[in-house]
Amino acid sequence: MDFNHTEERMILRDMLQRFMADHYNHEARRKLIASGEAYDKNLFYKLAELGILGAMFGEENNGFGGSGFDLMVVFEELGRAGVIEPILSSCVLAGGLLAELGNDIQKTIIDDVITGTSILAFAHGEPQSRYNLNHVVTTAETDEAEIIINGTKSNVINGKQANLLLVSARENSNEYDETGISVFIVPLDSKGITCIDHHNIDGTSGARIIFDNVRIEKVARLGKIGAAFPAIETANARAILAVSSEAIGAMEAAKTLTIEYLRERKQFGVPIGSFQALQHRMADVLIEIEQARSSVINLAGHLETKRDTRERYVSATKNLVGRVGQLVAEETIQMHGGIGMTDEYALSHFVRRLTMIDHLFGDVDYHLERFITLNVA
Amino acid sequence: MDLNYTDEQQDFRTEVRTFLNKSLPIHICEKVRLGKRLTKADSKQWNKILNDQGWLATNWPKKYGGTEWDAIQRQIFEEEACLAHAPRIVPFGLTMLAPVLFAFGNEAQKQRFLPRILNGEDWWCQGYSEPDAGSDLASIKTRAELDGDHYVVNGQKTWTTLGQHANWIFCLVRTNFDVKKQAGISFLLINMETPGVTVRPIHLIDGEAEVNEVFFENVRVPIENLVGEQDKGWTYAKYLLTHERTNIAGVGFSNAALATLKHVAASIMSGGKPLNQSPYFAARMAQVEIDLMAMRTTNLRVVSAAAKGQAPGAESSMLKIKGTLIRQELSSLLRRAIGPDAMPYLPNYLDSGDNADPLNFEYAPAASPNYFNMRKLSIFGGANEIQRNIISKTILKL
Ligand SMILES: Cc1cc2nc3c(=O)[nH]c(=O)nc-3n(C[C@H](O)[C@H](O)[C@H](O)COP(=O)(O)OP(=O)(O)OC[C@H]3O[C@@H](n4cnc5c(N)ncnc54)[C@H](O)[C@@H]3O)c2cc1C
Numbered sequence: 001m002d003f004n005h006t007e008e009r010m011i012l013r014d015m016l017q018r019f020m021a022d023h024y025n026h027e028a029r030r031k032l033i034a035s036g037e038a039y040d041k042n043l044f045y046k047l048a049e050l051g052i053l054g055a056m057f058g059e060e061n062n063g064f065g066g067s068g069f070d071l072m073v074v075f076e077e078l079g080r081a082g083v084i085e086p087i088l089s090s091c092v093l094a095g096g097l098l099a100e101l102g103n104d105i106q107k108t109i110i111d112d113v114i115t116g117t118s119i120l121a122f123a124h125g126e127p128q129s130r131y132n133l134n135h136v137v138t139t140a141e142t143d144e145a146e147i148i149i150n151g152t153k154s155n156v157i158n159g160k161q162a163n164l165l166l167v168s169a170r171e172n173s174n175e176y177d178e179t180g181i182s183v184f185i186v187p188l189d190s191k192g193i194t195c196i197d198h199h200n201i202d203g204t205s206g207a208r209i210i211f212d213n214v215r216i217e218k219v220a221r222l223g224k225i226g227a228a229f230p231a232i233e234t235a236n237a238r239a240i241l242a243v244s245s246e247a248i249g250a251m252e253a254a255k256t257l258t259i260e261y262l263r264e265r266k267q268f269g270v271p272i273g274s275f276q277a278l279q280h281r282m283a284d285v286l287i288e289i290e291q292a293r294s295s296v297i298n299l300a301g302h303l304e305t306k307r308d309t310r311e312r313y314v315s316a317t318k319n320l321v322g323r324v325g326q327l328v329a330e331e332t333i334q335m336h337g338g339i340g341m342t343d344e345y346a347l348s349h350f351v352r353r354l355t356m357i358d359h360l361f362g363d364v365d366y367h368l369e370r371f372i373t374l375n376v377a
Numbered sequence: 378m379d380l381n382y383t384d385e386q387q388d389f390r391t392e393v394r395t396f397l398n399k400s401l402p403i404h405i406c407e408k409v410r411l412g413k414r415l416t417k418a419d420s421k422q423w424n425k426i427l428n429d430q431g432w433l434a435t436n437w438p439k440k441y442g443g444t445e446w447d448a449i450q451r452q453i454f455e456e457e458a459c460l461a462h463a464p465r466i467v468p469f470g471l472t473m474l475a476p477v478l479f480a481f482g483n484e485a486q487k488q489r490f491l492p493r494i495l496n497g498e499d500w501w502c503q504g505y506s507e508p509d510a511g512s513d514l515a516s517i518k519t520r521a522e523l524d525g526d527h528y529v530v531n532g533q534k535t536w537t538t539l540g541q542h543a544n545w546i547f548c549l550v551r552t553n554f555d556v557k558k559q560a561g562i563s564f565l566l567i568n569m570e571t572p573g574v575t576v577r578p579i580h581l582i583d584g585e586a587e588v589n590e591v592f593f594e595n596v597r598v599p600i601e602n603l604v605g606e607q608d609k610g611w612t613y614a615k616y617l618l619t620h621e622r623t624n625i626a627g628v629g630f631s632n633a634a635l636a637t638l639k640h641v642a643a644s645i646m647s648g649g650k651p652l653n654q655s656p657y658f659a660a661r662m663a664q665v666e667i668d669l670m671a672m673r674t675t676n677l678r679v680v681s682a683a684a685k686g687q688a689p690g691a692e693s694s695m696l697k698i699k700g701t702l703i704r705q706e707l708s709s710l711l712r713r714a715i716g717p718d719a720m721p722y723l724p725n726y727l728d729s730g731d732n733a734d735p736l737n738f739e740y741a742p743a744a745s746p747n748y749f750n751m752r753k754l755s756i757f758g759g760a761n762e763i764q765r766n767i768i769s770k771t772i773l774k775l
Contacts, residue, residue, distance in 0.1 A: 127737055130647045130716045154737065155717045176649065198736065201584070201722040201745045208736055267513040277762050326709075333582075333752050337511050337760060338536050341752055343580040352582065352749070355712075359720050363713060365657035366647075 003297070009073045012055060012065075016074065019050060020081035026346035029082060029203060038161050038197070038205035039085040047085065048116030056091035061099050061110045068303030071238060072245040072296060079249025082349045084203045086119055086158035092242045093157070094120035094166045096235040097183060101222035106185065109164065121162035123153040123186075123209050124232065131362040133232060134178045138211065140169035147184065147221065149214040157360075159207025160197035162188055167211070171226045178229040183222045190214050202352040230307070236361055237314045241303055243357045244296045244321040250357075251289045251325065254332045254350040258282065261336055278335055285331050292324040312374050315367040322364035325354040380674075382449075390453050397461040400426050404730050409462040410637075412743025414585065414727050417542045421497050423464050428495055434471055438479070441491050448680040452628070459629035460636065467539060470494040470501035472624075474547050477564065477617050481605035490566070504534040504548035504567070504591060505614065512763050514549070515558040515611065519593060521550040521565055528552075528565060528603070530573075530596040536757070540576050540589035544569050553608050564610035566602040573597075583746035584724060618759070625693055625758065626676040626700035631669050634707040638662060641714050641740050652714055661713075665706045672699055691771035694764035701754035701761065708751040712744045719745045 005013065023043065032040055047053060055070050057063025065074075071092065078087065095113050098106065098120070112118030129135035138151025149169050159165065165186045173180030188195060192214035197207045222228065262273030262282065272278060299317040302310050329351035333340035340347055358364060382390070405419050427433040435451050437443020446454065466472075471494060478487055493499040510517040519532025530550060540546065546567050553561030569576070573596035578586035605613055642653040642662060652658050679692045712719045718741040726735045726742045735742045755761040769775045 125717060127718075128646060130645075132648050135648070155720060196736070198721045198723060200720040201749075202720070204720075206721060266509075267511060267516075269513075275762070277765065330705075330752065334755055334761075337756055338506070338588075341582050341749075341756070343582055343584070348582045355745070355748070356720050358713075359717055363716070365655065365661070365713070368657055369655070 005069060005073060009069060012051075012070075013073045013077060015050065016052060016077040017080070019046075020077060020083070024081050024083065026082065026349055029084065029349065030343070033084075033199065033203045038158065038199070043083075044085045044087075045116050047087070048114065053087065053091050053116060054114045056087070056095060057099060057110060057114060061107060063110075063114060066099075068241055068300035071242050071303075072300040075242045075245035076249040076252075079246030079251075079353070080253045082250070082253070082346070082353065084205075086121075086161050086205075088239060088242055088246075089122060089157040090118075090120045090162065093122040093235050093239050094162075094164075096238045097122060097166055097228075097231055098185075098222065100231040100234055101183060101228060103222075105219075106222060109185075118164060119158065119162045120164050120166060121156050121159045121188075121207075122235070123156045123159060123165045123167045125153060125155050127152055127154045131366045132176070133236060134176050134181070134229065136168055136170050136181050137175055138167070138169040140171050140182060140184065142171075142218070143215075145218060146215045147218060149184065149186065149211045149216065151211050153209045153211070155206045156209050158205055159209050160188075160195050161205060164188065165209070166222070168228065168232065173226065180226040181229050181232065182226055183228040183232070184216055185220045185222065186211075186214060186216055190216065200356060202356040203349065204353075204356070233307070233311070237303065237310055240314050240318050240361050241296070241299050243360055244292075244299065244317050247321050247325050247354055247357050248289070248293050248296055250350040250354050251292065251328045254328055254347055254354070255285060255289060257345075257347050257350075258285070258332045258335055261339070265337075272335075281331055281335065285328055288324045288327055292321050295320045308374065308377070312371065315362075315371040315374060318362055319364050319367040319371060322358040322367070325358055326364075329354045382453075386449060386453060389450055390457060393454050393457045394461070396430060396432075397457055397463060400430065401461055401463050402426075405464060406462045408730065409464055411739055412727075412747050413729070415464055417500075420464060420467060420542075424466070424497050427466075428497070433466070433495060434475070436472055437475060437491075441475075441479070441487070442495050448683055449677070451624075452677065452680055455624060455629040456632055457629075459633040462633070465630075467500070469503050469538070469543075469547075470499060470545075473503060473617050474501055477547075477604060477613050480616060481564075481613050485601065486566075486604065499545050500539070500543045501545045501547060502537050502540045502543035502569075502591075504537060504546040506536045507533060508535055512760055514614070515562065517549050517551055517562065519548065519550050520554075521552050521563060521598070523552075523600070524597075526600045527597045528600065530565070530567065530593040530598055532593050534591040534593075535588075536579070537576075537589045537591050538587060540569075540591055541578060541586070546591060547604075549610055549614055552610075556608070559611040561608055562610040562614070563607050564604040564613045565598055566604065567593075567596065567598050568602075571596050571598065581750070582752070583749040584722060584727075585746070585750070587750075619693070626672060626696040627704050627754075628669070628673050628676050628700065631672070631700070631703050631707060634704065634711070635666060635669060637740065638707060638711050638714065641711060641738075645714055645716065645738070647716070658710075658714065661710055665703060665710065668699075668703055668706075672703055675699065691767050694759075694767045694771075697758065697764050698755075698761050704754055705751050708744075708748040711740070712748040715741045715744045722746070 054063045055065035055074050058066035141148045167184050167186045168181055170180050171182050192212045194210040195207050200206050263271055265272050295317045299313040302313045434443035435446050439445045507517050521528040521530045546569055548565050549562050550565050551561055552563040573594040575592040577590045579588045580586045643651050645652045718737045723742040726733050
């Protein structure tokens with residue numbers, strides 16, 4: 001056993017940490033969001049140049065990483081800095097799916113994803129589906145040489161910022177079946193697509209995308225007819241590892257801000273950090289963050305194992321990180337007092353992101369139930 | 378022991394419910410139901426309707442235009458108003474300043490200010506906290522120096538709720554630097570239109586700006602705006618705090634939030650069944666409902682003791698802690714219930730009077746902002762840690 005990252009990953013981590021500290025801060029992000037932009041294009045290209053996007057893919061796809069620990073190292077730093085750029089959607093979710101399912105021609109798109117010149121989004125969740133990956137009612141019907149897509153996708157991460165969508169749709173079987181779901185490559189500017197963009201409360205962006213008789217060629221299908229579900233589950237597992245790692249970074253950032261504040265804020269003539277009532281709670285915050293980190297390490301280390309083992313770690317991690325995320329968000333606000341509730345103060349970003357991560361890919365309750373089901377199976 | 382309401386109390390509940398059904402404007406009710414943002418005009422309209430009915434000042438003596446209801450009646454009114462989705466009554470003039478004026482104000486001040494609180498001419502805000510004086514309120518630094526028949530005020534207040542709407546602020550100011558902190562504070566009423574007063578919004582974590590910084594630069598305040606005696610302000614401030622705490626448990630709000638939560642959990646489907654049949658979510662909901670059922674009685678026990686002439690003492694700290702935890706948990710569960718649709722931030726919907734497309738479920742857009750906003754409950758009005766200190770000292774004698 002060895003709980004140290006490899007030297008390459010430590011170099012990557014230190015480089016990314018330094019870069020973000022020099023080029024990114026809360027004020028800049030606030031201004032950007034207030035201006036209506038979804039992300040900072042310059043920053044995104046710089047991250048691509050630094051190889052951060054490439055680190056999400058394996059060498060077989062011209063990347064230089066792609067394993068669980070690569071995702072962990074990168075996303076922890078992105079979380080610590082509070083990055084809202086479209087890396088999760090383009091490189092992990094949609095990019096991962098393309099790497100998993102695509103044929104050689106389709107996979108050439110990954111080169112553009114790695115350089116940041118192409119942005120992908122995965123249009124999967126639907127208004128009724130909540131966190132259930134198999135609940136797909138968007139349809140894909142074959143009409144001679146073409147496929148016609150109809151349906152509505154909601155909360156598509158960076159849907160509007162993408163140029164290409166990977167769209168899941170049902171070709172056969174019933175509403176909740178895992179079989180029958182395919183994934184198609186669909187340009188966002190295709191005829192029949194309406195895309196409604198919105199900011200999320202944590203500053204990231206999402207979209208509702210309506211497909212009204214959108215016609216695409218048959219070659220746009222990834223893999224075999226109706227057989228995409230296992231790859232969707234894999235991409236989702238990778239995304240859960242990514243946001244859980246991001247959560248660790250956000251927790252560490254919130255913890256650091258709070259410790260500093262406890263030392264420096266004085267009331268009744270003494271630092272509030274001298275009150276035992278707060279000391280003990282901060283100690284609990286630290287303990288829980290270490291637990292969250294261990295659970296993320298567990299998942300990263302099992303990302304490439306067989307499905308049943310992997311998915312137990314997926315649900316265990318998402319449940320634990322969700323619980324700790326809520327604790328850290330609520331406790332760090334509370335221990336700051338009024339300041340902890342202000343938008344201007346960086347803590348606001350970390351606690352909003354931590355809270356919203358529980359709303360991505362299944363929350364605490366969803367994954368508790370799923371963990372139990374997987375245990376019984 | 379008798380857990381039943383008397384016949385009169387039940388009749389009173391019916392009367393209140395009938396009035397609310399008839400008088401609460403639908404556009405205001407809809408905003409409150411969906412957690413949208415109220416405008417100043419909305420609040421003023423509802424205050425006027427209540428005042429026309431004679432029900433605005435539920436804690437005032439009749440001779441000043443109040444209802445003189447007892448604590449149980451107030452509780453009934455509060456519960457009904459919340460369930461009907463009536464707006465929260467902004468408390469600063471009605472339930473904070475007015476009791477101080479009744480007890481410590483002179484006749485001229487009562488004549489001048491009380492009617493204007495009732496008829497909506499004045500909107501008051503509370504100027505207690507400062508950047509360096511939060512939990513340690515007695516260390517305020519904003520100073521007022523006598524210059525002829527005026528005080529000259531310099532300093533800064535912060536976290537001033539709805540100060541952007543207010544034309545008057547009641548302030549704690551330092552008038553004596555040579556004595557113990559608590560002994561040098563005065564209670565001063567300041568017209569916010571006076572030159573030298575500047576209000577700056579503070580944007581909060583939920584995207585709104587319901588609090589402000591208020592700056593005072595050589596603000597001249599006539600001496601007749603001093604309440605009671607100079608340097609006795611701390612006594613008045615503490616007196617005010619006991620009134621601030623009368624509805625501290627927020628049982629009415631929690632009842633309404635629970636009703637909304639149950640409705641949402643019955644409407645939202647997850648994996649083919651409504652969320653209220655999902656065992657983990659259902660358990661969370663049941664847990665908070667069980668807490669609330671007990672809390673309601675805890676509250677009535679404390680409140681009815683006060684109704685018989687005992688002021689709620691340190692017990693109100695217990696109500697504050699438990700009451701705020703329950704309200705926060707309910708807001709957390711609503712956010713959780715909404716699922717992925719709790720992510721979009723849709724300020725236009727939250728600000729709009731009509732039902733502009735909320736992308737999805739009408740309850741979704743306010744769920745996360747409200748969850749974040751509710752964090753304030755355990756911070757203001759004496760943070761929950763401070764309430765625990767009070768319980769430890771006053772009740773536990775530790
Ligand atoms: C949304 C909002 C609205 C508000 N509206 C108003 C208003 O209208 N008018 C007004 O005057 N004020 C208002 N306040 C201010 C509020 O009363 C203060 O925020 C509160 O008193 C806490 O002070 P603080 O924020 O400076 O935190 P601090 O006092 O700095 O406290 C920081 C943390 O330390 C803890 N702490 C402090 N002392 C102790 C101790 N002795 N033992 C253990 N823990 C301790 C606190 O509990 C808290 O967790 C508002 C605040 C908020 C957030």
